[in-house]
Amino acid sequence: MQRVLDLAVAIERKPQDARRILAEFVARWQFPLMDSQDNATFFYWDGMPADAVFLQHWVFGLPSRQEFRRIGNTDAFYLPLDLPRGARVEYKFEVVRNGNGRWMHDPRNARRAFDPFGSNSVCPAGSYIDPEWCLYDPQSRQGEMQTHRFFSKSWGEDREYRLYVPAEARAGKEYPLLIVHDGADFLHYAEMKTLLDNLIHRHEVAPLLVCFTSGVRRNWEYAANPRQADFLKLDLLAHLQSTQPVLDEPQFRGLMGASFGGVSALHAAVRHPGTWGRLLLQSGSFAFTDIGEHTRGPMWDPIVNFVNHFRENPPAIAAKIYLSCGTFESLIYYNRSLVPVFQQVSDGVRFAEVPDGHNWINWRDRLREALTWLFPGPLWMYYE
Amino acid sequence: MRDLTGPVALVSAGWRYDEERDEPLRGALGLTIHNLRLYGAFRDIERAAPELVAAHARKQAMLKAIKVRYREAIVSRLAGIQAQWADRRDPACPWFRLAVRHLQEVDELFLAEADRLHQEFAATGRPFDHPAVQAVRARIDETLDGCQAVLIAGGHVGVLRNRMSFFGVDQALRGRRLIAWSGGAMVLADRILLYHDYTTHGVGLAEYLDRGFGLVPGVVFLPHAQNRLDLNRPENVAILAARVAPLRAVTLENGGGIGPSGQQIGRADAVRQLQPDGTSGALSSGLVWGNDAARS
Numbered sequence: 283m284q285r286v287l288d289l290a291v292a293i294e295r296k297p298q299d300a301r302r303i304l305a306e307f308v309a310r311w312q313f314p315l316m317d318s319q320d321n322a323t324f325f326y327w328d329g330m331p332a333d334a335v336f337l338q339h340w341v342f343g344l345p346s347r348q349e350f351r352r353i354g355n356t357d358a359f360y361l362p363l364d365l366p367r368g369a370r371v372e373y374k375f376e377v378v379r380n381g382n383g384r385w386m387h388d389p390r391n392a393r394r395a396f397d398p399f400g401s402n403s404v405c406p407a408g409s410y411i412d413p414e415w416c417l418y419d420p421q422s423r424q425g426e427m428q429t430h431r432f433f434s435k436s437w438g439e440d441r442e443y444r445l446y447v448p449a450e451a452r453a454g455k456e457y458p459l460l461i462v463h464d465g466a467d468f469l470h471y472a473e474m475k476t477l478l479d480n481l482i483h484r485h486e487v488a489p490l491l492v493c494f495t496s497g498v499r500r501n502w503e504y505a506a507n508p509r510q511a512d513f514l515k516l517d518l519l520a521h522l523q524s525t526q527p528v529l530d531e532p533q534f535r536g537l538m539g540a541s542f543g544g545v546s547a548l549h550a551a552v553r554h555p556g557t558w559g560r561l562l563l564q565s566g567s568f569a570f571t572d573i574g575e576h577t578r579g580p581m582w583d584p585i586v587n588f589v590n591h592f593r594e595n596p597p598a599i600a601a602k603i604y605l606s607c608g609t610f611e612s613l614i615y616y617n618r619s620l621v622p623v624f625q626q627v628s629d630g631v632r633f634a635e636v637p638d639g640h641n642w643i644n645w646r647d648r649l650r651e652a653l654t655w656l657f658p659g660p661l662w663m664y665y666e
Numbered sequence: 667m668r669d670l671t672g673p674v675a676l677v678s679a680g681w682r683y684d685e686e687r688d689e690p691l692r693g694a695l696g697l698t699i700h701n702l703r704l705y706g707a708f709r710d711i712e713r714a715a716p717e718l719v720a721a722h723a724r725k726q727a728m729l730k731a732i733k734v735r736y737r738e739a740i741v742s743r744l745a746g747i748q749a750q751w752a753d754r755r756d757p758a759c760p761w762f763r764l765a766v767r768h769l770q771e772v773d774e775l776f777l778a779e780a781d782r783l784h785q786e787f788a789a790t791g792r793p794f795d796h797p798a799v800q801a802v803r804a805r806i807d808e809t810l811d812g813c814q815a816v817l818i819a820g821g822h823v824g825v826l827r828n829r830m831s832f833f834g835v836d837q838a839l840r841g842r843r844l845i846a847w848s849g850g851a852m853v854l855a856d857r858i859l860l861y862h863d864y865t866t867h868g869v870g871l872a873e874y875l876d877r878g879f880g881l882v883p884g885v886v887f888l889p890h891a892q893n894r895l896d897l898n899r900p901e902n903v904a905i906l907a908a909r910v911a912p913l914r915a916v917t918l919e920n921g922g923g924i925g926p927s928g929q930q931i932g933r934a935d936a937v938r939q940l941q942p943d944g945t946s947g948a949l950s951s952g953l954v955w956g957n958d959a960a961r962s
Contacts, residue, residue, distance in 0.1 A: 654866040663823055663825075
């Protein structure tokens with residue numbers, strides 16, 4: 283913030299040199315400006331006239347559209363924002379010219395977070411760092427990715443999945459199994475193959491087979507749909523049990539999903555009790571109502587029905603559950619509310635809430651804690 | 667070690683599937699190395715003597731079940747010790763010592779149960795009578811007889827102990843010159859303590875894996891203690907030292923070790939003996955075992 287104030291003073295003193303001063307300013311600094319560990323100042327100037335600039339972000343609890351302040355009579359704009367410690371904010375700029383707003387990435391910030399809908403600029407608070415365990419490590423043995431197809435009775439069509447086979451897999455040995463909803467996205471946007479290689483190589487996570495499955499009519503399939511629950515157990519699990527060396531006890535079988543994928547995982551565990559002994563639920567879309575109707579649209583009806591029933595009479599589900607949600611998400615209320623419910627039916631519940639949003643980097647960053655909880659490796663036994 | 671001209675034998679079963687990836691060690695030492703291949707030999711036995719391996723697996727499963735109860739017992743006993751320490755911060759406090767004794771009783775019970783299972787397996791499974799095991803043991807003896815020393819590497823300390831014990835290598839090592847590091851040093855001591863204060867989910871509660879082979883009597887080795895133990899807190903040091911007593915809790919860091927007369931080798935601060943008063947210091951005298959060296 284101080285740097286922008288100094289800039290404003292410099293321009294006020296020599297308004298005729300404003301363009302040069304601004305050019306020097308943007309050449310000198312990285313953006314957004316971080317005045318201290320966690321105070322960000324967003325900045326926009328492209329040398330062209332602009333009516334207004336807005337920050338569009340996905341932080342629940344803050345106005346999602348915040349207007350920048352103009353510096354003097356220039357076309358440069360700024361917006362200070364305090365971030366929670368360790369936070370990551372994904373955002374775009376909306377630049378208004380001649381009454382027309384256009385969304386864009388922050389042109390002076392190369393950091394991006396990608397998702398199936400495109401990408402956003404990322405502002406990490408100064409105390410946020412990318413975890414080293416999700417970055418490529420040449421020391422880590424590489425697991426193998428296989429692609430398979432099989433016929434699903436539940437869906438009446440072929441389904442494809444990708445299978446992660448750990449580097450240490452050997453004939454005659456059986457391994458735990460984790461099935462991942464939105465598998466292609468977890469591989470692409472959350473670097474899941476890389477972090478599996480690292481965490482298994484470092485003995486933090488047990489060598490395991492990971493099946494990455496993706497929905498075809500995703501939101502409908504994942505919205506507490508009984509056919510999806512049957513697909514997971516009767517089709518996919520049965521197929522994997524007949525073709526892959528998977529351990530046969532529930533404590534070695536896990537389901538994982540984020541957002542609607544979290545709903546599908548929980549719903550499958552409730553519909554087929556005793557099948558899935560490990561659940562990894564990230565930013566689950568666990569909307570419910572205490573009274574009245576929900577306002578999230580008809581696609582959420584089966585979810586709200588399911589979660590309402592689950593809260594009323596929670597059945598015993600997985601022995602171990604890992605649950606996480608970002609505090610910038612509207613879903614934080616639902617996820618927090620479910621923690622005591624899960625604790626009623628499981629002795630092994632871990633819940634993490636973090637200053638982040640509904641996005642892949644948030645979900646990626648929780649995976650070490652989640653996987654070491656659900657499938658701990660033999661780190662305890664290694665002295666080398 | 668500098669007097670070695672080779673050949674030397676290597677036990678690297680703790681590396682599991684990587685057991686035979688010993689090229690870097692060969693390169694570093696410049697000696698002829700005969701890898702005893704215990705991990706691979708056990709895999710061969712799985713095919714040659716499935717009934718024996720099944721009996722061994724049953725024993726291990728029973729040990730695992732006992733371990734669940736052992737861990738449950740540790741939780742409450744350790745909480746008692748910590749409460750006593752928080753009250754007085756005095757290792758001489760009789761209540762603290764009593765609480766430590768309660769934990770030691772739990773440790774003793776577990777180790778006795780483990781002994782019983784091992785003895786039952788030896789008596790009923792009679793692994794050393796099986797021809798496939800005898801063939802491996804004969805190969806090991808022959809190899810060892812042609813070597814100047816035996817190197818014992820670390821890795822998965824449970825697998826290492828298990829494979830060495832299965833083939834009776836612990837007996838075959840007696841009277842030989844031994845050079846061991848990390849998990850390799852742990853298995854040679856009287857007892858094997860597992861520990862890690864910095865796991866993703868917090869402090870792990872230290873527990874005994876099993877007895878060691880007692881080839882280095884009087885100690886429990888704690889390799890890589892700086893990375894795995896929070897020794898800045900005096901209560902952690904005091905509790906560990908008191909728990910393993912009368913054995914000595916001895917840390918082993920990179921760059922140092924202990925020679926056969928108990929003399930420290932290399933970096934002075936690489937070997938520390940934990941004291942019941944919560945401090946740590948140089949290794950006290952009287953530690954002699956006649957083998958070559960233990961290192962981190």
